[in-house]
Amino acid sequence: xxxxxxxxxxxxxxxxxxxxxxxxxxxxxxxxxxxxxxxxxxxxxxxxxxxxxxxxxxxxxxxxxxxxxxxxxxxxxxxxxxxxxxxxxxxxxxxxxxxxxxxxxxxxxxxxxxxxxxxxxxxxxxxxxxxxxxxxxxxxxxxxxxxxxxxxxxxxxxxxxxxxxxxxxxxxxxxxxxxxxxxxxxxxxxxxxxxxxxxxxxxxxxxxxxxxxxxxxxxxxxxxxxxxxxxxxxxxxxxxxxxxxxxxxxx
Amino acid sequence: xxxxxxxxxxxxxxxxxxxxxxxxxxxxxxxxxxxxxxxxxxxxxxxxxxxxxxxxxxxxxxxxxxxxxxxxxxxxxxxxxxxxxxxxxxxxxxxxxxxxxxxxxxxxxxxxxxxxxxxxxxxxxxxxxxxxxxxxxxxxxxxxxxxxxxxxxxxxxxxxxxxxxxxxxxxxxxxxxxxxxxxxxxxxxxxxxxxxxxxxxxxxxxxxxxxxxxxxxxxxxxxxxxxxxxxxxxxxxxxxxxxxxxxxxxxxxxxxxxxxxxxxxxxxxxxxxxxxxxxxxxxxxxxxxxxxxxxxxxxxxxxxxxxxxxxxxxxxxxxxxxxxxxxxxxxxxxxxxxxxxxxxxxxxxxxxxxxxxxxxxxxxxxxxxxxxxxxxxxxxxxxxxxxxxxxxxxxxxxxxxxxxxxxxxxxxxxxxxxxxxxxxxxxxxxxxx
Numbered sequence: 001x002x003x004x005x006x007x008x009x010x011x012x013x014x015x016x017x018x019x020x021x022x023x024x025x026x027x028x029x030x031x032x033x034x035x036x037x038x039x040x041x042x043x044x045x046x047x048x049x050x051x052x053x054x055x056x057x058x059x060x061x062x063x064x065x066x067x068x069x070x071x072x073x074x075x076x077x078x079x080x081x082x083x084x085x086x087x088x089x090x091x092x093x094x095x096x097x098x099x100x101x102x103x104x105x106x107x108x109x110x111x112x113x114x115x116x117x118x119x120x121x122x123x124x125x126x127x128x129x130x131x132x133x134x135x136x137x138x139x140x141x142x143x144x145x146x147x148x149x150x151x152x153x154x155x156x157x158x159x160x161x162x163x164x165x166x167x168x169x170x171x172x173x174x175x176x177x178x179x180x181x182x183x184x185x186x187x188x189x190x191x192x193x194x195x196x197x198x199x200x201x202x203x204x205x206x207x208x209x210x211x212x213x214x215x216x217x218x219x220x221x222x223x224x225x226x227x228x229x230x231x232x233x234x235x236x237x238x239x240x241x242x243x244x245x246x247x248x249x250x251x
Numbered sequence: 252x253x254x255x256x257x258x259x260x261x262x263x264x265x266x267x268x269x270x271x272x273x274x275x276x277x278x279x280x281x282x283x284x285x286x287x288x289x290x291x292x293x294x295x296x297x298x299x300x301x302x303x304x305x306x307x308x309x310x311x312x313x314x315x316x317x318x319x320x321x322x323x324x325x326x327x328x329x330x331x332x333x334x335x336x337x338x339x340x341x342x343x344x345x346x347x348x349x350x351x352x353x354x355x356x357x358x359x360x361x362x363x364x365x366x367x368x369x370x371x372x373x374x375x376x377x378x379x380x381x382x383x384x385x386x387x388x389x390x391x392x393x394x395x396x397x398x399x400x401x402x403x404x405x406x407x408x409x410x411x412x413x414x415x416x417x418x419x420x421x422x423x424x425x426x427x428x429x430x431x432x433x434x435x436x437x438x439x440x441x442x443x444x445x446x447x448x449x450x451x452x453x454x455x456x457x458x459x460x461x462x463x464x465x466x467x468x469x470x471x472x473x474x475x476x477x478x479x480x481x482x483x484x485x486x487x488x489x490x491x492x493x494x495x496x497x498x499x500x501x502x503x504x505x506x507x508x509x510x511x512x513x514x515x516x517x518x519x520x521x522x523x524x525x526x527x528x529x530x531x532x533x534x535x536x537x538x539x540x541x542x543x544x545x546x547x548x549x550x551x552x553x554x555x556x557x558x559x560x561x562x563x564x565x566x567x568x569x570x571x572x573x574x575x576x577x578x579x580x581x582x583x584x585x586x587x588x589x590x591x592x593x594x595x596x597x598x599x600x601x602x603x604x605x606x607x608x609x610x611x612x613x614x615x616x617x618x619x620x621x622x623x624x625x626x627x628x629x630x631x632x633x634x635x636x637x638x639x640x641x642x643x644x645x646x647x648x649x650x651x652x653x654x655x656x657x658x659x660x661x662x663x664x665x666x667x668x669x670x671x672x673x674x675x676x677x678x679x680x681x682x683x684x
Contacts, residue, residue: 048640051632076642088637092655101651102641109642141655158641 001026001197002047002067002166007058008222009046016042018222019058024166027194031208031233032201034219035241040201041085043219044170047199048082049075062166076102077109079165083155083172090142095154098142099124099161106162127160131187149180156187167191168199173207185210205237220244261306262291264315269397283386283396290390299389302575302607303517303546308489312459313429321345323424328352331420331453336668338418338449339364345424346400346432346462352420362413362446367402367435376404379439384467384495389519391491395433395465402435405448407474409441416447416666425486426456436466440474440502447477447666454486459514464492470502472526477665480508480518482545483676488513492520500526500555505663508535509673510545511680521550524586527557535564536660538680539572539604546575551593553586556616562593565660567653567681568604576608580623584615591619597627598656653681 002024009017016039024030034040046053047060049072060067067075090098103123104114115123128135131153143151152172159167169188173181188198188211200211208216208230216232217224220241225248226232236243266288274280292309293300300306323344332340341364342352348366355364370376386393407413423430440446448468454460470476482490490513498504510516522531537545551560566574576595597606610623630652638648657677664670 050636071645072636072639073642073644073648076640082640084637084640088631088634090634090637090652090655092659093651098638098641098651101647102638102643105644105647106642162641 001063003061005059007043007046007060008056009042009053010056011042011053015056016053016222017046020222020224022217022224024197024199026165026197028215029192029198029200029211029213031213031216032199032219033203033205033216033233033236035245036203038219039222040203040219041170044082044168044199044201047168048072048080073105074109076162076164077106081159081162081164081167083152083159083167083169085171085174087143087151087155089144089146091144093142094140095138095142095157096124099138099158102158103161123161127157130160130190131157132183133157148175149177152176152180152184153187156184160187160191163191164196166197166199168201170201171203172200173202173204181207182210205233208233218244220248261310261315262288265394265398268315272398279381280397283393286386287390287393287397290387290393292390299548302573303515303544305489305491305515305517308515309461312487312489313431313461315431321424321428321430323422324426325422325424325455328420328422331422331451333418333449333669333672336416336418336666336672338416341403341417341419343401343419343421343434345422345430346434348401348403357413357415360408361411362417363406363408364417365404367404367437370404370437375406375439376437379467379469380437382467383469383497383523384465384493389493391463391517391519392465392493395435395463395493399433399435399465402437405436405438405446407440407444407446410443411441412445413447416449416669419448419450421450421452421462423452423454423460423462423484423486423488424456425454425458425460427458429459429461431461433463433465436464436468438466438468440468440470440476442471443473444471445475447479447669449479449481449669451481452484452488452490454484454488457486460484460486460488460490462488462490464490464494466492466494468494468496470496470498470504472499473501474499475503476505477663478504478506479664479669479673480506481673481676482508482510482513482516484513486513489515491517494519495521495523497523498526498529498531501528502526503529504531504533505665506531506533507660507664507673508547509676510535510537510539510547511676513543513545516543516545517548518546519548521552522560523552523554524558524560525554527555529558531558531560532663533560533562534660534663536657536677537564537566537574538657538677539566539574540569542571544573544575546577548575548577550579550581551591553580553582553589553591556585556587556589558586559590560592563660564595565657566595566597566606567600567657568597568606569600571601571603573604574606576606576625577611578609578623579611579613580621582612582614582616582619582621587616587618589616589619589621591621593623595625596656597625598630598653599627600629650682654678657681
């Protein structure tokens with residue numbers, strides 16, 4: 001589904017991604033872990049098309065298309081979804097209206113007819129249950145005055161609504177208490193299928209107890225320096241990132 | 252106020268025009284003309300008009316020798332009305348009241364609408380006329396008071412709610428030639444009365460238009476006024492409106508001014524809160540493009556204690572347009588426990604659009620809550636990216652953000668037909684992005 005080859009990206013003059021290689025297939029969950037500043041969130045942003053970063057080298061293929069050539073909205077229509085680490089507050093735009101516009105734009109792109117109000121509400125109710133989110137929250141301005149947990153649940157709600165092929169969760173666990181973490185993880189697990197894939201970007205192993213990855217990659221100084229199964233996350237948790245850092249220094 | 256030398260000719264021309272009017276012997280008008288001559292037209296060093304080049308525009312574009320109101324061939328006003336809104340419609344064409352197009356539907360015990368020219372010489376109007384809006388304060392108030400051609404006097408009796416709004420429509424027909432007019436409005440809401448007043452100025456044709464307004468509105472004890480102004484002229488309108496609303500105790504005021512088109516639009520809008528426990532929501536929105544210059548000079552004057560005012564003006568500037576906002580809040584020594592808030596927020600869509608914003612607070616009382624803030628900037632990139640990351644194309648995302656930004660100013664409007672009309676004007680303007 002997603003093939004990243006030797007991806008290098010910089011912001012201003014600072015190289016942040018320094019040759020990433022990654023293959024993600026349908027049905028898989030990949031965890032990207034790493035110490036602060038290793039480039040985890042940058043990778044997520046570059047995949048979603050944030051313009052603050054300049055890709056200097058490498059390529060990204062998504063379902064046979066050159067992802068880097070596409071505008072962020074086209075990437076979304078093609079099936080990429082980024083759950084933001086810091087979801088943006090937008091006064092005056094309700095989540096309901098926002099989702100209706102977004103969903104119908106994506107449907108339009110895919111050649112499907114627009115959903116009418118009734119069908120939309122029905123779909124929304126169904127997806128709301130998945131992330132245990134209240135309708136009153138969705139009628140309010142997007143993320144405005146939401147708690148940290150509400151914002152993250154809203155991200156997963158949007159993901160459920162848009163049914164992406166590849167979801168990228170950027171530090172979705174940050175700022176969540178245990179209950180919120182469980183709700184968010186449940187939502188992600190229920191949305192999992194053999195046709196879609198998920199990249200979970202996280203600093204801690206904790207989220208991976210709930211969303212069990214097939215692969216774990218450790219990012220350090222803009223490169224994937226170690227890959228393994230879910231047990232790699234446990235090893236990281238036990239030994240700490242210094243283990244990786246020391247190992248790298250030795251090499 | 253300092254006059255510039257180059258306005259001597261124009262000032263003379265205007266004085267000569269006055270000599271041709273049948274009212275030249277009227278004392279109020281003569282005095283007003285003297286004030287005008289003393290104040291002069293504002294030059295580019297005149298602080299209050301620093302960003303509003305009206306004098307230059309008047310010199311360049313208008314012929315003041317020709318002062319007769321021009322005939323209009325307008326056959327229908329339907330296109331200028333607000334869809335589905337049942338209202339008392341009062342129409343002025345090139346500054347002159349049009350009995351043909353005007354229509355009052357409310358019963359006479361709810362509202363009295365009369366010809367201001369007659370009313371100023373009769374019983375009640377003289378009590379209020381020129382009472383709060385002083386000709387010595389602004390050259391265009393003075394000019395209007397000397398030269399006004401026509402106007403309307405609206406009275407709402409005590410304890411009366413006017414069910415149907417009053418819609419005043421000013422049409423400037425500049426199809427054949429320039430139009431110069433001066434219009435006057437006097438509104439008195441007696442105790443515990445309620446009125447929705449809508450005023451729209453619009454035009455046809457592409458010749459130059461110069462239109463001054465002087466508007467005095469009294470909102471007495473416990474009365475409620477909703478006042479909406481719509482300035483959406485397609486033509487070359489040069490407008491200076493001086494408006495003053497005087498509030499007595501426990502009165503409620505909601506105002507909204509929407510400015511969208513025209514050449515030079517100036518609103519001097521003053522609210523005098525001369526009573527306790529008043530509430531004022533003072534809102535405005537300017538959505539400018541092309542070469543339009545819109546200048547909102549507002550004053551909220553807290554004269555008495557225990558009142559609340561909230562001023563919110565927002566602007567979106569596109570093309571080469573220029574927005575100006577100047578907001579003064581006065582809290583007089585006696586006006587303790589005043590709550591006064593002011594906010595002016597602007598979005599610039601191009602490098603050539605400009606905004607000059609200046610909040611001014613003058614507080615003489617010590618036990619008050621006041622705040623003001625102004626911002627100007629571009630659309631929030633992070634918010635745009637967020638919307639786009641969900642599949643919404645850039646142009647739609649911009650329109651969504653701009654609409655959300657602008658629509659907040661519609662909050663105080665209660666009349667649903669009016670609100671949906673304004674909402675439509677705003678979305679139509681912003682949807683092109």
